[in-house]
Amino acid sequence: MNEQLCGTSRIYGCRFSLYPMCDNFIEVIKTALREVDTSKVWIKTDNVSTCVRGRNEHVFDVVKAIYLHAAKTGTHVVLNGSFSVGCPGDSEGDVYLSEDDVLLNEEKSKDISIETAMQFALYPMGIPHYMDVIVDGVNTAKDEGVFVAGVHYATHLDGDTHTIFRTIKDAFLSSHKEASHVVMTVNLSANSPSTKRKPGDGK
Amino acid sequence: MNEQLCGTSRIYGCRFSLYPMCDNFIEVIKTALREVDTSKVWIKTDNVSTCVRGRNEHVFDVVKAIYLHAAKTGTHVVLNGSFSVGCPGDSEGDVYLSEDDVLLNEEKSKDISIETAMQFALYPMGIPHYMDVIVDGVNTAKDEGVFVAGVHYATHLDGDTHTIFRTIKDAFLSSHKEASHVVMTVNLSANSPSTKRKPGDGK
Numbered sequence: 340m341n342e343q344l345c346g347t348s349r350i351y352g353c354r355f356s357l358y359p360m361c362d363n364f365i366e367v368i369k370t371a372l373r374e375v376d377t378s379k380v381w382i383k384t385d386n387v388s389t390c391v392r393g394r395n396e397h398v399f400d401v402v403k404a405i406y407l408h409a410a411k412t413g414t415h416v417v418l419n420g421s422f423s424v425g426c427p428g429d430s431e432g433d434v435y436l437s438e439d440d441v442l443l444n445e446e447k448s449k450d451i452s453i454e455t456a457m458q459f460a461l462y463p464m465g466i467p468h469y470m471d472v473i474v475d476g477v478n479t480a481k482d483e484g485v486f487v488a489g490v491h492y493a494t495h496l497d498g499d500t501h502t503i504f505r506t507i508k509d510a511f512l513s514s515h516k517e518a519s520h521v522v523m524t525v526n527l528s529a530n531s532p533s534t535k536r537k538p539g540d541g542k
Numbered sequence: 543m544n545e546q547l548c549g550t551s552r553i554y555g556c557r558f559s560l561y562p563m564c565d566n567f568i569e570v571i572k573t574a575l576r577e578v579d580t581s582k583v584w585i586k587t588d589n590v591s592t593c594v595r596g597r598n599e600h601v602f603d604v605v606k607a608i609y610l611h612a613a614k615t616g617t618h619v620v621l622n623g624s625f626s627v628g629c630p631g632d633s634e635g636d637v638y639l640s641e642d643d644v645l646l647n648e649e650k651s652k653d654i655s656i657e658t659a660m661q662f663a664l665y666p667m668g669i670p671h672y673m674d675v676i677v678d679g680v681n682t683a684k685d686e687g688v689f690v691a692g693v694h695y696a697t698h699l700d701g702d703t704h705t706i707f708r709t710i711k712d713a714f715l716s717s718h719k720e721a722s723h724v725v726m727t728v729n730l731s732a733n734s735p736s737t738k739r740k741p742g743d744g745k
Contacts, residue, residue: 354661354695356729358620360567365735383694386736387661387729390694417561419622421663421727423695427673458557458590460624462665462725465672470630491586491593492557492626492725522665522695524624524727526559526590532568533589 350433352392353402355420355525357409367416371409376443377401381432388420393435395512396442398422403504404444407451410500410529418527422511425464425520448501455500456535457527458493459507463518472517476510483509493526497535503527553636555595556605558623558728560612570619574612579646580604584635591623596638598715599645601625606707607647610654613703613732621730625714628667628723651704658703659738660730661696662710666721675720679713686712696727700738706730 359367380393380401391401406418423429463472477494481487483506485498496503511523562570583596583604594604609621626632666675680697684690686709688701699706714726 352694354693356620356622358561358563360561360563360565362563362565364563364618385693385698386734386738387659387698387731388696392694415567417559419559419729421695426695429694456590460725462667464665464667465670467668469668490557490588491555491595491632492624492629493591495588495590522663526622528590531589535589 349424350392350429350436351395351398351422351424352390352426352429353398353420353422354388354390355402355418356388357405358417358419359409359412360415360417367409367412367414370412371405374408374447375401375404379435379438379443381435392432394438394440395424395508396440397435397438399504399508400442400444403500404448406527406529407448407453407500410453411451413530415528415530415532418525420525422523422525423521424511424515425518427520451500453500453529455498455503455527455529456531457496457503457507457525458490459496459510459523459525460493461510461514462522462524463514464520464522466518469518472514475517476514479513480506480510500527500529552627553595553632553639554598554601554625554627555593555629555632556601556623556625557591557593558605558621559591560608561620561622562612562615563618563620570612570615570617573615574608577611577650578604578607582638582641582646584638595635597641597643598627598711599643600638600641602707602711603645603647606703607651609730609732610651610656610703613656614654616733618731618733618735621728623728625726625728626724627714627718628721630723654703656703656732658701658706658730658732659734660699660706660728661693662699662713662726662728663696664713664717665725665727666717667723667725669721672721675717678720679717682716683709683713703730703732
């Protein structure tokens with residue numbers, strides 16, 4: 340098992356799915372994908388989800404752009420996924436780590452203003468003090484100033500999508516400083532007809 | 543931190559969302575919920591997800607029933623969620639552990655036959671040998687006879703929904719024997735227009 344635990348690839352990844360709640364969901368997904376430049380990430384789609392892998396800035400850039408371009412249609416869309424780094428044996432695609440840090444989608448994404456409700460959870464693997472790392476990650480999120488509430492098995496955020504993405508990226512990267520293998524699940528929802536959570540709603 | 547790590551509650555839970563890809567998604571969700579008896583679980587819904595907690599048999603019974611009653615409409619529906627057990631500090635709702643083991647939804651669910659494509663991942667927390675536990679959990683799934691393939695960050699299954707649920711429940715419970723805190727993410731998809739994965743598709 341040791342050789343697996345010693346995987347040293349610093350490749351980041353995200354396996355996610357985009358769910359537009361409308362009859363023409365295929366069109367919404369395809370249109371969003373056409374608007375996004377994925378040339379700096381490894382990408383593969385199957386019948387359940389899409390996986391992107393590469394440098395962390397490009398993984399977050401691509402996932403945020405796909406979500407925003409779908410959400411700007413006004414349809415109720417959800418993006419559900421798991422970010423991962425340090426997964427033992429995760430090496431295929433390392434070539435994408437040699438890309439530079441120029442974001443390919445930020446320019447087109449930055450003016451799309453969408454309110455997002457989201458829930459995320461951090462899973463630092465293989466260490467006994469993982470709860471401390473989770474608490475630190477959530478505190479990093481609180482420092483960003485978005486509304487944060489604990490719910491069972493997750494942390495709830497509300498705010499502008501760009502702030503939300505900066506928040507979860509910071510929480511993920513800060514956790515990664517303390518654990519070599521970290522997974523973060525995210526559930527982002529835009530244009531939902533459901534009533535927004537209010538401070539004090541708690542669990 | 544120790545008092546958190548020593549949480550002894552054996553309550554199981556699942557935080558999940560149901561996504562019907564259609565204009566009348568609200569109606570599909572509400573109709574499915576009306577068909578399911580949730581009286582043996584703690585349940586709370588917010589604007590992003592629903593959380594159910596209680597004995598493991600009732601948590602799986604309720605989640606499977608909600609998914610099946612939505613999928614039987616023929617709409618492309620997805621259920622995305624995280625099962626959890628042993629989360630430190632998870633105690634509210636322990637009263638539901640005193641319920642008996644008679645399933646409230648199996649009778650109505652058992653004749654609904656739906657093909658499901660799904661991806662799941664196991665996260666045994668707080669232990670250095672977590673990769674061994676994951677491999678054992680996936681082997682448990684293989685023993686059920688559904689098509690199993692490894693993909694980045696997840697395991698892919700295809701098959702009848704009842705077999706799929708038995709498989710992931712067995713994988714989850716077998717992992718729990720080796721780690722006190724385990725999370726399992728699941729992504730279940732029915733009636734998708736996407737082409738099914740084939741053996742040999744690999745990553």
